[in-house]
Structures are given as structure tokens and as C-alpha cells.
Amino acid sequence: MARAPKGDAALPAFKYFADPVGVGVFEKSDQPCACCGKARGWVYTGPVYSEADEAIVCPWCIADGSAAAKFSCTFNDTGQLYSHPDNEDEPDPDELAEIEERTPGFENWQGNYWYVCCGHAAVFLGDASGEDLQGRWKSALPVVFADAEEILEDLQENLDELERGGSPGVYVFKCPHCGKLGGYFDMD
Ligand SMILES: [Zn+2]
Ligand SMILES: [Zn+2]
Numbered sequence: 001m002a003r004a005p006k007g008d009a010a011l012p013a014f015k016y017f018a019d020p021v022g023v024g025v026f027e028k029s030d031q032p033c034a035c036c037g038k039a040r041g042w043v044y045t046g047p048v049y050s051e052a053d054e055a056i057v058c059p060w061c062i063a064d065g066s067a068a069a070k071f072s073c074t075f076n077d078t079g080q081l082y083s084h085p086d087n088e089d090e091p092d093p094d095e096l097a098e099i100e101e102r103t104p105g106f107e108n109w110q111g112n113y114w115y116v117c118c119g120h121a122a123v124f125l126g127d128a129s130g131e132d133l134q135g136r137w138k139s140a141l142p143v144v145f146a147d148a149e150e151i152l153e154d155l156q157e158n159l160d161e162l163e164r165g166g167s168p169g170v171y172v173f174k175c176p177h178c179g180k181l182g183g184y185f186d187m188d
Contacts, residue, residue, distance in 0.1 A: 089119035117175035
């Protein structure tokens with residue numbers, strides 16, 4: 001029977017973050033984790049909000065909350081929430097604590113805030129390229145730019161040129177309840 005290669009242990013799943021490897025916040029590395037001390041083959045490379053932001057931590061110590069507890073850090077900032085324009089109910093504080101303390105963060109311009117829909121935190125899918133916004137994530141556009149028609153018009157004229165990490169950055173989320181896409185944008 002074939003053995004799993006070292007370092008390819010199944011990564012933990014995150015309820016509110018669909019694909020940390022695809023988004024690029026988990027990377028293969030032999031560096032040991034500053035929290036558990038183990039070199040498990042993967043490290044987290046996204047934002048950390050604390051004084052210990054140089055600490056390298058592994059995905060497992062994010063998932064079980066031990067990195068947040070050890071370094072008094074958070075990975076996302078739910079102090080500001082974006083909501084679907086038809087439903088601005090706020091989620092339960094437990095959901096927001098899971099996003100801050102047990103969910104990886106992602107790079108953006110002004111701070112990685114979260115998106116809510118149907119009174120619950122939505123699942124982060126990724127920052128969109130122009131191709132995403134013309135294809136798989138097209139339905140997010142009218143929600144993301146509901147209050148910014150002029151920016152949307154400018155963006156639509158140059159959609160082919162929008163790259164991930166560009167400006168505006170478009171952060172796409174999916175509501176686990178109604179299934180609709182939404183999210184928010186920010187600019188450099
Ligand atoms: Zn660890
Ligand atoms: Zn919804």
C-alpha cells in the first residue's frame with residue numbers, strides 16, 4: 001500500500017474559508033510552527049493581527065484556535081461587516097469569534113473585513129480576477145457594487161485587465177443559507 005508522502009497530511013477544513021491553498025494563504029514549507037513546534041509541511045502566510053505578527057503558524061493551530069490563544073492574535077477583523085443589501089441582520093458573536101480566531105485571513109487593501117448574508121457569516125471564496133467576474137463569480141458583481149455604480153461602470157470597461165491583488169480588489173463570498181454570491185470591494 002502506498003504511504004502518503006510526508007507533508008501532505010490532509011489540511012484542516014474551514015467552515016468560512018473555502019480554499020486557503022487556492023487563495024494562497026497556506027503554502028508548502030518545512031518551517032516549524034511557532035505555536036505547536038512541529039514542521040507539518042504547510043504554513044500560513046496571510047495576515048495576523050497582533051504584536052506577534054512575525055510568528056509562523058501552521059494551518060492546524062489556526063483551525064483549533066491554539067495560535068490565536070497563544071499569541072493573542074486574530075486573522076480577520078469583524079469589527080466592520082459588509083452585508084447583503086436585502087438583509088443586514090448581524091450574525092451571532094460565536095460565528096464572528098470563529099472567523100477572527102479560527103479562520104485564516106486573506107490579503108487585501110484596507111483590512112480583511114467579513115461579509116454576511118441571511119444573518120450569518122458567509123464563506124470566503126477568494127479575491128476575483130476579471131475572468132472570475134465574467135464567469136464563475138459574475139452574480140456577485142451587482143451585490144458588491146450595489147452602492148457604487150460609477151466604480152462598477154469603470155470596472156466593467158476594464159474587466160479583462162483586473163488581476164487578483166489589483167485595485168479595486170473584489171472579495172467574493174457565498175452565503176451558506178441562500179447560496180447567493182456577494183462580497184465587497186476595496187481600493188489601494
Ligand atoms: Zn502549529
Ligand atoms: Zn443569504
